[in-house]
Amino acid sequence: MLLIDGREVAKQTKAELARECARFKDKYRRAPQLAVVQVGEDPASQIYLKNKEKSAAEVGMQSLRFHLDKENSQEELDSLITRLNTDAEINGILVQLPMPKQFSVEAVLNAMNPFKDSDGFHPENLGLLLSGRPRVKPCTPFGVMKMLEHYKISVSGKTAVVVGRSNIVGKPMAQLLMAADATVINCHSKTKDLKEFTRQGDIVVVAAGRPEFFDSSYFKSDAFVFDVGMHHVNGKATGDVNFKSCEDKVAGLSPVPGGVGQMTVAMLLKNTLDLALYQENHRLL
Ligand code: NAP
Numbered sequence: 447m448l449l450i451d452g453r454e455v456a457k458q459t460k461a462e463l464a465r466e467c468a469r470f471k472d473k474y475r476r477a478p479q480l481a482v483v484q485v486g487e488d489p490a491s492q493i494y495l496k497n498k499e500k501s502a503a504e505v506g507m508q509s510l511r512f513h514l515d516k517e518n519s520q521e522e523l524d525s526l527i528t529r530l531n532t533d534a535e536i537n538g539i540l541v542q543l544p545m546p547k548q549f550s551v552e553a554v555l556n557a558m559n560p561f562k563d564s565d566g567f568h569p570e571n572l573g574l575l576l577s578g579r580p581r582v583k584p585c586t587p588f589g590v591m592k593m594l595e596h597y598k599i600s601v602s603g604k605t606a607v608v609v610g611r612s613n614i615v616g617k618p619m620a621q622l623l624m625a626a627d628a629t630v631i632n633c634h635s636k637t638k639d640l641k642e643f644t645r646q647g648d649i650v651v652v653a654a655g656r657p658e659f660f661d662s663s664y665f666k667s668d669a670f671v672f673d674v675g676m677h678h679v680n681g682k683a684t685g686d687v688n689f690k691s692c693e694d695k696v697a698g699l700s701p702v703p704g705g706v707g708q709m710t711v712a713m714l715l716k717n718t719l720d721l722a723l724y725q726e727n728h729r730l731l
Pocket of ligand 1: 586609610611612613614615616633634635636637640653654655656674675676677706707708710
């Protein structure tokens with residue numbers, strides 16, 4: 447079985463980004479800058495943010511953290527985003543999710559300049575993706591596409607099954623696979639006989655948010671399986687796939703940890719650099 451190693455692909459992607467960031471610095475006399483907005487104190491988010499900031503530093507990108515607490519208002523968050531939108535030094539903005547429930551994700555995304563949307567979640571960017579003219583691709587699905595490319599797993603003409611239809615993972619994943627000429631089946635919680643569909647997949651991306659839900663009976667033996675799920679069970683990181691059950695029963699599998707999550711961070715940095723270049727080339731600010 448091929449172990450689809452997110453750490454290795456992310457390492458290579460970041461090395462390439464470091465070279466591109468160095469060229470950016472030479473040309474524009476400054477590093478690309480990512481604004482990281484944290485709202486509240488979600489403990490998992492703290493870890494993800496530290497990872498993102500560490501990775502940004504590794505490739506020579508500057509990250510600046512802005513922190514609001516749960517006593518702040520939506521208006522204060524919106525006005526921070528507006529300020530970052532017009533700050534010529536800031537190239538990309540990331541608002542770490544989840545936020546405390548009194549804050550609206552939709553309002554934040556609507557307030558954000560779509561040309562600074564490092565995550566690729568802005569409705570305009572999702573619309574461009576849907577119309578086949580992507581500007582910024584959502585990081586996690588973009589990371590899966592990069593892994594497919596790295597391991598030369600052909601997509602064109604293959605049957606790809608995506609489990610999950612969220613705006614940030616499932617839907618853009620299905621879209622990117624379709625754009626790469628796969629025949630795509632998109633499953634969700636109302637899908638009847640889920641297994642009947644997943645077992646058709648040459649490529650299966652699972653993003654259901656169900657810890658170790660998928661055992662080997664969900665996949666055919668020549669499937670390449672990408673596990674997007676991210677959970678902590680009894681203090682241990684795990685995915686949507688029961689790794690032990692599937693190990694050596696499929697053609698390829700991405701582990702958790704060390705799989706798709708590594709790529710999400712790398713693609714966030716790639717998006718930020720691409721936005722920085724776009725802004726410089728189009729003098730958008
Ligand atoms: P989400 O918004 O909760 O969406 C989950 C999707 O899975 C929904 O579309 C849901 O269907 C579907 N689903 C739930 N249970 C199902 C079942 N039993 N059978 C079939 N479909 C089912 O979650 P998300 O934000 O997309 O994230 C999914 C997972 O990926 C989570 O574990 C999250 O932590 C992880 N994640 C990881 C990364 C990374 O970098 N590795 C990034 C983002 C998210 P309905 O639409 O019908 O409700």
